[in-house]
Amino acid sequence: MKLDCAKSLVFVLTLLAIIHMSHSGDPDILTDFIVPPNSPHVDGNFFTFTGMRALVSAPLPPNFKVVKASLEQFPALDGQSVSYAVLLYPGGTVNPVHTHPRxxxxxxxxxxxxxxxxxxxxxxxxxxxLQQGDVFVFPKGLVHFQYNANAKVPALAISAFGSANPGTVSLPSGLFNSSIDDTVLALSFKTDVRTIQKLKAGLRC
Known part of the structure; x- marks a missing residue:
């Protein structure tokens, strides 16, 4: 009897894990697309994002820059489980260490x-x-970075995401521009409060 109960418990837990895994991405939708409430008549314009046009003839920015086409900028992506970004790296610049939780x-x-x-x-x-033409995958939720080590030659990359709203958590900003207590940060990094405050001041520049 106890063995049967144990088997039943394992079966239920396995089933719950499978259900959870199947819902871990963007939820499936029951329509072709989602129109925001109170939207005007939907036509081809709704499915068009023009935010990248500014990149075509614009001069290279002095600092790293990312232009996103995700749910916030492009509402037609709601329910489509996809988004996009163009990343511009002048010579010697970095996309700081970050994660995409979704x-x-x-x-x-x-x-x-x-x-x-x-x-x-x-x-x-x-x-x-990576050289021009190469593709690299950053697994979901893991800490990662990109760095243009060539001080003279700019780089440009295009990123696709498996979510309409992948989210970006910048570790430097998320840790040192947040309201986490300086003492907590100092203990976490095994340093002192003064060092933490210097790091915070550097990020504000």
Whole structure:
């Protein structure tokens, strides 16, 4: 009797785990697309994002820049489980260490070269030097970065995400521009409050 109960419990727990896994991405929708409430008549304009036009003829920015086409900027993506970003790296610039909690990222290097890497849940670092035309995947939720090590040649990359709203958590900003107490941060990084305050001041510059 106890064995049957144990088997039943294992079956139920396995079933719950499978159900949870099947709902871990963007939820499926029951219509072709989702129109925001109180929207005007929907036509082809609703499904068109023009925010990238400014990149075509604009000069290269002085600092790293990302232009996103995700749910916030492009409401037609709601329920479609996909979004997009164009990343511009002047020479010697970095996309700071960050995560996307709701999606994997597939990055295509369209111009220049990039040093990229991510850290898995066992703290192992995976790095690669990408050349023009290369594609690299950053697994969902893992800490990663991109760096243009060439001080003279700019780089451009295009990223696709498996969510309409992948989210971005910048570790430097999320830790040192938040309201986490300086003492907590100092203890976490095994340093002192003064060092934490210097890091915070550097991020505000």
């Amino acid at each position: 999606a994997a990222e597939l990055l295509f290097v369209a111009r220049g070269s990039l040093e990229v890497g991510f850290v898995d849940s066992k703290n192992k670092l995976y790095i690669q030097t």
